[in-house]
Amino acid sequence: MKSFRLLPALLALLRFATGYGLASRAYELHRDEYLYLDYGRHLAWGYLEVPPLTALQSWLTLALGGNWFWVKFWPLLWGSLTIYLVGRAVQRLGGGPWAVALAGLSYLLGAYARLNFLFQPNSFEVLAFTAVGYWLICYVQQPAPRWLYAIGAMLGLALLNKYSALFYIAALVAALLLTPLRRVLATRPFWLAVGLALLLWLPNLAWQIGHGLPVRHHMALLRESQLVHVSVAGFWQSQAIMNVLSLWVWVPGLLALLLSWRLQPYRALGLVYVAGLLLLTLLHGKDYYALGYYPLLLAAGAAWWQQWLSSRPRLGQVLRPALLGLPLALSLRILPLLFTTEPPAGMLALGARYQKLGVLRWEDGRDHPLPQDFADMLGWRELAAKTHAAYAALPAAAQGHTFILTDNYGQAGAINYYNRRHDLPPANSFNGSYLFWQPPTPPGGWQYILLVEEEPTPGLEKHFQTLQTVGEVRNPYARERGTRIRLGFQPDTAILAYTARRHRRELAAWGQF
Structure with missing residues (x-):
């Protein structure tokens, strides 16, 4: 009993x-x-x-x-x-x-x-x-x-x-x-x-x-x-x-x-x-x-x-x-x-077995090689490491004047999580609750902006003295595959003003004024 x-x-x-x-x-x-x-x-x-x-x-x-x-x-x-x-x-x-x-x-x-x-x-x-x-x-x-x-x-x-x-x-x-x-x-x-x-x-x-x-x-x-x-x-x-x-x-x-x-x-x-x-x-x-x-x-x-x-x-x-x-x-x-x-390669080989069950269908309504949850658990450590490497290569005097901006909350959160014991400023995003956590502009403004983008925004080059790709997620199984890290030096006032306007616009969409 x-x-x-x-x-x-x-x-x-x-x-x-x-x-x-x-x-x-x-x-x-x-x-x-x-x-x-x-x-x-x-x-x-x-x-x-x-x-x-x-x-x-x-x-x-x-x-x-x-x-x-x-x-x-x-x-x-x-x-x-x-x-x-x-x-x-x-x-x-x-x-x-x-x-x-x-x-x-x-x-x-x-x-x-x-x-x-x-x-x-x-x-x-x-x-x-x-x-x-x-x-x-x-x-x-x-x-x-x-x-x-x-x-x-x-x-x-x-x-x-x-x-x-x-x-x-x-x-x-x-x-x-x-x-x-x-x-x-x-x-x-x-x-x-x-x-x-x-x-x-x-x-x-x-x-x-x-x-x-x-x-x-x-x-x-x-x-x-x-x-x-x-x-x-x-x-x-x-x-x-x-x-x-x-x-x-x-x-x-x-x-x-x-x-x-x-x-x-x-x-x-x-x-x-x-x-x-x-x-x-x-x-x-x-x-x-x-x-x-x-x-x-x-x-x-x-x-x-x-x-x-x-x-x-x-x-x-x-x-x-x-x-x-x-x-x-x-x-x-x-x-x-x-x-x-099963690791990713094994799941990929088993994909055809599960397709009829609908488990390969993502939020976009289409089938993909891996289930969405599995693809969403890959590539983040690589992204965080490459972001940290780009930041660590900057001059020491510029590191306090560097802004990290990502396309989505997963990128920002992963960079912050894997670098939680490193001297790296928090990554930011215009996505979700990250809108509340934007840091104030330091005295003298931002010297560098690290951009983490799923697809590089065209035409940004003219707003920086230099803008170069310093990393890319290459994990073949990751949903974030192809996400690029670009480093911009000396952003102009136009891009800084646009960033501030977008922040206000996104907050307003959520009812935050």
Whole structure:
């Protein structure tokens, strides 16, 4: 019995260990991770991309040295806690050790393997949605106010993590209204929980209002550049692909929550999925926005399978090992996608195998040789090293009068991360939150500008005494391949005035005046 209680914890340890043990070190950090790490240097109650919870993790990561282990520690921690709650949910729904193993295996071999490897807000969001559902199960079984307060606190943290938590909250309220749990909305503990969630979110909400609600511009940029490529068919195809190795677990789990008399008290969990996925479909949300809605379906599905097979012992002798063994066998074919076990050359050779699955399709809606996440984890160290080499070659007197300007946040963040122990001024960009972090012009102005450009801007030569290419990203697998580093000496007043105007224009677009 004791080992049964420990099984969810053992699954959590397995999730943590596989995250480190099955990762190829041929890959660097992801483009987004560099941006989020720079948040830790500029703590605030809000950022142009996401709320501030990630920044706190970044600050702690940098305080601990900022190495690869600590960067990956946070998503793996959130993933480990998620799988622990999935196991506990199975137990609360009446499942035994086999059902806990089935749900845990389904989580380990799903899209969460890669999600829990990237230092992004997504892993905590999945944990938050899973925890809310788990505590809802606890409340149904034991209607104590503490479960509602826990839900309120977690939803407050979820809002400090990603604004997409608002969609989950809308789906949760709709689900409660459609079930007998609607009576909880009339209780004092429920509204205290609502107040707790709002209190936690209040500093970021005040930051948003005080900065002109930049979230609106962020959503507009997403719609124009990324969400426009998301079709209804593509969104639902991705749902099946991301969870294909657990299809026979989460689908029965959803149906059982919606239709089974035994799980009727927990029907709100199934309705949360229906309402949440409907919202994401209508709003053309990215496919991975939905991943937080699946873990409790895995728990319900595993518990349903155990209950169904318990009355069919002879069939259970066949299906129990098959349901555990089949996903393991099938996962061998897609293991490099789940755990980044293959270096870039190996992934390139396997590309044709995965093309039909849609995993080679990038945000631009086109297929590429590597999955986008993989290409986004290459070339950064090379870029940072070549930028530092160009800066180190400058005269000592000029180094304090050098401005590093990049095209995007990934470039700026990578240069800052890999040179965090070097005497290098922070790299800057007109992209996202870097607009807040521009340094003041030093006395005497800028003597040199180091330009990091995906495509060199034509005609800049006439604005410098000299402008020369001093480096280029040559990693053949990197999304940043071809990015050039150009060094400009003695920029004229026209280019400096243009730079200042562009900075003001970009800030104005975000509602910053």
